[in-house]
Amino acid sequence: MLIATTEGIAGREVVETLGLVRGATVRAKHIGTDVLASLRNLVGGEMKGYSSMLAGAREQALDRMAAAARDLGADAVVGCRMETSSIMNGASEIVAYGTAVRLR
Numbered sequence: 001m002l003i004a005t006t007e008g009i010a011g012r013e014v015v016e017t018l019g020l021v022r023g024a025t026v027r028a029k030h031i032g033t034d035v036l037a038s039l040r041n042l043v044g045g046e047m048k049g050y051s052s053m054l055a056g057a058r059e060q061a062l063d064r065m066a067a068a069a070r071d072l073g074a075d076a077v078v079g080c081r082m083e084t085s086s087i088m089n090g091a092s093e094i095v096a097y098g099t100a101v102r103l104r
Contacts, residue, residue: 023064074100
């Protein structure tokens with residue numbers, strides 16, 4: 001599955017637009033990660049526990065979006081975007097969305 005942030009795929013022609021596809025996941029912080037992050041916040045630096053958690057969440061959202069596109073018979077997703085929002089204290093949602101298309 002080709003996924004692009006652009007409105008098309010170089011060297012390919014979009015022959016059919018199948019519609020909006022999206023994938024989402026909600027992740028909550030672990031109390032142990034929170035404690036370590038609080039300590040890291042005192043001295044500065046990367047919060048690796050959170051970075052790893054969010055990287056996994058982004059991949060899962062993209063995988064779910066690609067699966068939704070495959071279910072429609074798409075070859076690609078164009079105009080892909082990602083958003084993050086806070087659901088509640090300690091939980092975030094990652095959403096990937098774009099337009100499923102068939103290519104020639």
